[in-house]
Amino acid sequence: MTQDIRSETSLTSYVFHLTSISIMKTILFTLLTLLFILITTDIIFAQLPGLPGDDPAQAPIDGGLGLLAAAGGAYAYKKLRSDKASE
Secondary structure: OHHHHHHHHHHHHHHHHHHHHHHHHHHHHHHHHHHHHHHHHHHHHOOOOOOOOOOOOOOOOOHHHHHHHHHHHHHHHHHHHHHHHHO
């Protein structure tokens, strides 16, 4: 009878041990993934310094972006009007 209790206790402690290891692995994986993402975004967005006297290259934001925003607004307005009409 004591043999059965010991084996059941050891099985329970073994299952608990496996569960706690699984939780620790999940937490460790999550933390390492978060750390990797934070470090790589800092490296990706970093820019090398230019030569003295050089102006940095600017990204042109012209009328194309304004037209795209206007088209998106018109599409949203059309969708809202058609949703109200179908009710």
